[in-house]
Amino acid sequence: MKRIDFTLYAITDRSFIKGMDIAEAVEIAIKNGVTVVQLREKDISSREFYEIALKVKEVTRKYNVPLIINDRVDIALAVDAEGVHVGPDDLPVGVVRRILGPDKIVGGSAYSVEEALKAEKEGADYIGAGSVFAQPVKPEAEVIGIEGVRKIKEAVNIPVVAIGGVNKTNAYEVILHSGVDGISAIAGIFDGDIEANTKDMLREIRRAFKERGK
Amino acid sequence: MKRIDFTLYAITDRSFIKGMDIAEAVEIAIKNGVTVVQLREKDISSREFYEIALKVKEVTRKYNVPLIINDRVDIALAVDAEGVHVGPDDLPVGVVRRILGPDKIVGGSAYSVEEALKAEKEGADYIGAGSVFAQPVKPEAEVIGIEGVRKIKEAVNIPVVAIGGVNKTNAYEVILHSGVDGISAIAGIFDGDIEANTKDMLREIRRAFKERGK
Ligand code: NI
Numbered sequence: 001m002k003r004i005d006f007t008l009y010a011i012t013d014r015s016f017i018k019g020m021d022i023a024e025a026v027e028i029a030i031k032n033g034v035t036v037v038q039l040r041e042k043d044i045s046s047r048e049f050y051e052i053a054l055k056v057k058e059v060t061r062k063y064n065v066p067l068i069i070n071d072r073v074d075i076a077l078a079v080d081a082e083g084v085h086v087g088p089d090d091l092p093v094g095v096v097r098r099i100l101g102p103d104k105i106v107g108g109s110a111y112s113v114e115e116a117l118k119a120e121k122e123g124a125d126y127i128g129a130g131s132v133f134a135q136p137v138k139p140e141a142e143v144i145g146i147e148g149v150r151k152i153k154e155a156v157n158i159p160v161v162a163i164g165g166v167n168k169t170n171a172y173e174v175i176l177h178s179g180v181d182g183i184s185a186i187a188g189i190f191d192g193d194i195e196a197n198t199k200d201m202l203r204e205i206r207r208a209f210k211e212r213g214k
Numbered sequence: 215m216k217r218i219d220f221t222l223y224a225i226t227d228r229s230f231i232k233g234m235d236i237a238e239a240v241e242i243a244i245k246n247g248v249t250v251v252q253l254r255e256k257d258i259s260s261r262e263f264y265e266i267a268l269k270v271k272e273v274t275r276k277y278n279v280p281l282i283i284n285d286r287v288d289i290a291l292a293v294d295a296e297g298v299h300v301g302p303d304d305l306p307v308g309v310v311r312r313i314l315g316p317d318k319i320v321g322g323s324a325y326s327v328e329e330a331l332k333a334e335k336e337g338a339d340y341i342g343a344g345s346v347f348a349q350p351v352k353p354e355a356e357v358i359g360i361e362g363v364r365k366i367k368e369a370v371n372i373p374v375v376a377i378g379g380v381n382k383t384n385a386y387e388v389i390l391h392s393g394v395d396g397i398s399a400i401a402g403i404f405d406g407d408i409e410a411n412t413k414d415m416l417r418e419i420r421r422a423f424k425e426r427g428k
Contacts, residue, residue, distance in 0.1 A: 045303035045304070046285055046286070046300075046303065046304045046305050047302070047303050047304055047305065047306075048303075050305055050306075050309070071260055072260070072288060073287075073288035073291070073292075074286060074287035074288035074291075074305065074313065075305075077287070077288075077313045078287075078305055078309045078313060086260075088261070089259035089260065089261050089262075090259070090260045090261055091260050091261065091264055091288065091289075091292055092261075092264075095264070095292045099288065099291045099292060
């Protein structure tokens with residue numbers, strides 16, 4: 001399960017998902033080409049997180065897409081998710097690797113080469129590098145641009161996904177000039193028409209991969 | 215480590231712990247007779263919870279007192295705590311037991327005999343039964359009285375600690391009439407003079423144990 005297709009990595013955010021449950025939204029995204037799903041929940045109880053994760057796991061299992069849980073190693077273990085993604089406010093990458101063992105996927109966030117190298121050294125399987133662009137929903141995030149993402153990609157030997165304000169209008173440029181292995185998106189996928197967002201983004205990513213000769 | 219002395223089980227609450235850090239407060243409580251420590255944190259990041267838990271674990275390890283983490287199985291694994299306590303909003307007892315295996319302590323909350331039997335069946339090592347009394351800090355908690363706690367104690371074959379509004383003024387009555395194995399307290403220990411609270415409560419509990427012939 002460690003060999004992952006990072007082309008289009010969707011991160012859930014219930015604030016964008018209206019009128020349907022998260023599992024339904026995830027299913028639309030997967031049907032239209034999302035290759036990895038990260039379930040991200042804040043400000044809910046462990047029991048609620050667990051129950052949502054169980055439902056989402058049913059969908060990802062059905063389509064054989066890896067499910068990554070944001071932050072909560074216990075929820076990942078509880079639903080037998082494929083992995084965990086941790087950022088600066090979460091458990092350190094090395095601690096997560098120790099708990100999960102060698103077979104689960106561990107991802108780390110980085111906005112600098114130094115952080116990315118640290119996460120790689122601690123056992124991360126991939127890096128979420130960003131923020132590429134400024135995001136209205138996350139004004140506190142450090143913006144490193146396509147250039148900052150490219151430096152991270154060049155520094156590490158593990159896959160890198162670009163994150164932060166990437167959508168169908170800029171995914172082509174990000175892939176082409178940063179050299180990353182895929183795009184990670186929240187609003188870019190779940191804000192609005194999930195089917196159209198996913199298809200358009202995937203087309204732009206593939207167009208850039210082709211241009212790069214990947 | 216499964217053989218626990220549940221006599222006086224302290225649950226941390228930072229809102230009562232002023233002018234010192236949680237590890238210091240826990241050390242005072244342990245020095246004065248607390249036999250189990252539960253670290254309970256809400257509304258902080260996983261990283262902060264982890265860092266506090268590491269500090270508290272240093273103290274509990276020094277005095278050879280078991281450390282139980284409230285809710286977060288991942289934090290317990292990260293700091294190698296002795297166990298986890300889960301309530302109705304947390305992961306189910308059976309899931310926690312499956313993740314932690316047979317050697318860690320798993321505690322469950324119950325306000326009814328039915329819930330207590332369910333937790334026991336799912337693999338709980340002990341029950342936190344209550345609320346014994348109404349608590350201003352937790353107005354939503356179901357109050358079951360000393361009688362409700364006694365029914366739970368009589369129904370299960372695992373240790374029971376009484377929780378909810380128990381302090382030095384009522385611990386004697388609770389122990390004497392409910393037959394429980396110990397008292398669990400938050401405010402009863404950490405609100406005010408921790409040393410005096412702990413000593414007084416322990417004296418009352420022991421007086422009732424003696425009266426009961428335990
Ligand atoms: Ni260009």
